[in-house]
Amino acid sequence: MKTVxxxxxxxxxxxxxxxxxxxxxxxxxxxxxxxxxxxxxxESLPPGPDSPKQLSVVSYNIGxxxxxxxxxxxxxxxxxxxxxxxxxxxxxxxxxxxxxxxxEIDFDAYRSFNVNQQEAVSMxxxxxxxxxxxxxxxxxxxxxxxxxxxxxRQVISGQAILSRYPIRRNERLVLEQVPTNPFYYNALxxxxxxxxxxxxxxxxxxxxxxxHLEAFDAPTRTRQTQVVRDLAEGYAQDFPVLLLGDFxxxxxxxxxxxxxxxxxxxxxPVLATAPPPQAEGFTFPSxxxxxxxxxxxxxxxxxxxxxxxxxxxxxxxxDHLPIQAxxxxx
Numbered sequence: 307m308k309t310v311x312x313x314x315x316x317x318x319x320x321x322x323x324x325x326x327x328x329x330x331x332x333x334x335x336x337x338x339x340x341x342x343x344x345x346x347x348x349e350s351l352p353p354g355p356d357s358p359k360q361l362s363v364v365s366y367n368i369g370x371x372x373x374x375x376x377x378x379x380x381x382x383x384x385x386x387x388x389x390x391x392x393x394x395x396x397x398x399x400x401x402x403x404x405x406x407x408x409x410e411i412d413f414d415a416y417r418s419f420n421v422n423q424q425e426a427v428s429m430x431x432x433x434x435x436x437x438x439x440x441x442x443x444x445x446x447x448x449x450x451x452x453x454x455x456x457x458x459r460q461v462i463s464g465q466a467i468l469s470r471y472p473i474r475r476n477e478r479l480v481l482e483q484v485p486t487n488p489f490y491y492n493a494l495x496x497x498x499x500x501x502x503x504x505x506x507x508x509x510x511x512x513x514x515x516x517x518h519l520e521a522f523d524a525p526t527r528t529r530q531t532q533v534v535r536d537l538a539e540g541y542a543q544d545f546p547v548l549l550l551g552d553f554x555x556x557x558x559x560x561x562x563x564x565x566x567x568x569x570x571x572x573x574x575p576v577l578a579t580a581p582p583p584q585a586e587g588f589t590f591p592s593x594x595x596x597x598x599x600x601x602x603x604x605x606x607x608x609x610x611x612x613x614x615x616x617x618x619x620x621x622x623x624x625d626h627l628p629i630q631a632x633x634x635x636x
Contacts, residue, residue: 354470366628546608580614
């Protein structure tokens with residue numbers, strides 16, 4: 307009887323132990339957490355000119371340069387990523403960004419052929435200063451779920467702020483996870499973060515807050531939006547502020563899909579958006595833009611926006627289009 311009990315215990319226990327061990331391994335990080343908000347400087351690149359009359363500011367969810375295949379269960383060829391990188395860089399270079407905020411950028415991921423996309427974009431655009439903020443660091447991500455050949459596998463990804471001017475400090479603030487998600491989902495899911503960088507523009511500090519908010523759960527996104535509004539308004543008491551990124555909310559989307567959480571920021575007495583909310587400025591999807599998910603907010607008391615528009619020339623390098631503003635410090 308004892309032998310049977312041991313045999314049954316082993317038969318049941320070993321698969322469970324193997325499953326738990328596999329889960330612990332694939333959800334473990336590749337990088338030390340201390341490196342999740344690193345600053346990067348490329349000494350070979352020149353800094354920006356002193357006392358610029360205005361700054362070209364761009365926000366772009368590059369969708370790890372997967373084009374319209376982002377989140378699709380397809381196997382991608384490396385030439386797709388290389389071609390999309392060329393398209394994206396050419397479109398951005400034409401706008402000569404002084405500050406570039408990127409979302410969904412890979413630093414070392416199987417899905418994008420282990421290219422450090424932040425370094426590639428920095429060097430191509432001559433942006434000497436960078437700040438990174440990891441929000442997804444897993445040894446194996448089994449998404450899309452089927453077929454397994456399309457799995458993301460190792461993902462080291464996140465957000466980045468690139469600049470022609472020195473970045474003095476960089477902070478990564480982790481926002482609330484979706485509380486209704488099962489623990490195993492959140493363990494393998496990306497963090498939603500607000501990346502806060504202080505940029506020294508010829509002796510004047512500028513706060514840039516780069517965000518990528520929750521896409522699939524409207525109540526969580528609403529709470530995250532309130533947090534980043536409070537964060538931006540707090541910094542605005544002492545600094546000019548840019549709050550930009552992918553907010554995953556559009557006023558013209560059906561309310562069953564979108565709680566219109568972006569209205570929280572549009573209602574701010576401290577922030578304005580460029581282009582203004584009455585302008586279409588659609589950024590998603592990039593092939594037939596119908597929604598504005600990407601925004602540049604600024605503090606009109608300390609910043610003046612001279613011009614703003616969507617950069618259509620980026621075409622389908624990502625499933626989003628970039629948005630650009632020409633900004634003057636007051």
